[in-house]
Amino acid sequence: MEAIDHPPIFRLPGIPDHVTYTWLVMIILAALTFAASRNLQLVPRGIQNFLEVVLEQFIQMIDDVMGHEGRRYLPLLATLGLFILTGNLMSLVPGLAGPTGNLNTTAACAIVVFVAYHGIGARKQGVVAYLKHFAGPVPLPLKPLMFVIELISHLARPLSLTLRLFGNMVGGHILLAVIFLLMGLDGLIGWALSGSVVGAVVGGIGGVVTIVFTVGFLYPLKILVAFLQAFIFVMLTMLYISGAIEETDHHSEHH
Amino acid sequence: MRRSLILGGVTVLVFPTAALAADGASGGWIGPFAVIAAGIGMAIAAGLCGLGQGRAVASAVDAMARQPGAAARIQTAMIIGLALIESLAIYTLVIALILLFVKGIQFS
Numbered sequence: 001m002e003a004i005d006h007p008p009i010f011r012l013p014g015i016p017d018h019v020t021y022t023w024l025v026m027i028i029l030a031a032l033t034f035a036a037s038r039n040l041q042l043v044p045r046g047i048q049n050f051l052e053v054v055l056e057q058f059i060q061m062i063d064d065v066m067g068h069e070g071r072r073y074l075p076l077l078a079t080l081g082l083f084i085l086t087g088n089l090m091s092l093v094p095g096l097a098g099p100t101g102n103l104n105t106t107a108a109c110a111i112v113v114f115v116a117y118h119g120i121g122a123r124k125q126g127v128v129a130y131l132k133h134f135a136g137p138v139p140l141p142l143k144p145l146m147f148v149i150e151l152i153s154h155l156a157r158p159l160s161l162t163l164r165l166f167g168n169m170v171g172g173h174i175l176l177a178v179i180f181l182l183m184g185l186d187g188l189i190g191w192a193l194s195g196s197v198v199g200a201v202v203g204g205i206g207g208v209v210t211i212v213f214t215v216g217f218l219y220p221l222k223i224l225v226a227f228l229q230a231f232i233f234v235m236l237t238m239l240y241i242s243g244a245i246e247e248t249d250h251h252s253e254h255h
Numbered sequence: 256m257r258r259s260l261i262l263g264g265v266t267v268l269v270f271p272t273a274a275l276a277a278d279g280a281s282g283g284w285i286g287p288f289a290v291i292a293a294g295i296g297m298a299i300a301a302g303l304c305g306l307g308q309g310r311a312v313a314s315a316v317d318a319m320a321r322q323p324g325a326a327a328r329i330q331t332a333m334i335i336g337l338a339l340i341e342s343l344a345i346y347t348l349v350i351a352l353i354l355l356f357v358k359g360i361q362f363s
Contacts, residue, residue, distance in 0.1 A: 064328075064331070163342065163345055163346055163349050164341070164342040164345050167345030167346070167348045167349050167352075168341075170352065171348050228338075231334070232334070232338040235331070235334075235335055239335070
């Protein structure tokens, strides 16, 4: 790990990097929303227009998946989506660290989702009815078995949310780092900075070619992955919530 | 043929042990095998994940060609399915990362 480990430029001593950059993401998002909502206008311009477009995309998605009543959960979903998207994109900026490249951040998001959708389901249907819907539409002797299976599958959900986001982000970072390592970026830059003319020419050109090659091929892929993972996270959260709030009357469906 | 195979197997089994006995630092004799296991496991996971995703995308594109009107919904479902399939390979990636990078796990 040491060979491919590039710590971020700005670090607070004694504080882990992902916490620092989580706060940076929070500051960016808060500043954006504050700047957009400070002077609201009926015909939006500039940054207000941009954020309205973003939120309308979220509302569109919610309407498609959860129906109209899903708009109640827009704050949760949009916050998660914007935070994860900003964190993913921030990890692509050289010199910054991504908060979503750490297991703790993604686990925090997944635990929020877990608690939120169980809370929403229990409040919507009542605790007993919600627990009953775990047992599923099976005959009575099979209900304990189904209950245990459902419980395990629900417990696996935050695990899979956590590991999916974390693994995609870290896998991308390691891919980039390994490709830079294999193409000798550090050596080329060191050569370019060594002071000799030949080193400056060859190392400089080689470094630029390396960076352009990698950035031109891998960065579009990583930007796609950043958007896709944020989308997946929000979409799965929506599916979990709509699975928890749906009025389950399985017997009438199956007979 | 068989003798060279046996020799290769013995080399694989013996040499990391000898190399690490001199090194002695990271986690006993299991370290080199962890590297091998990470590579092989990731290869299997990537290959089978590619097979699964290929089947899923093939069916989705087929369905989209038959029903262009439903393309958006099919695409959404396909992306969710791809993410769920991909997460299985991601689990293996995480295990590989643990095997490669996490120091101080006592395997024995």
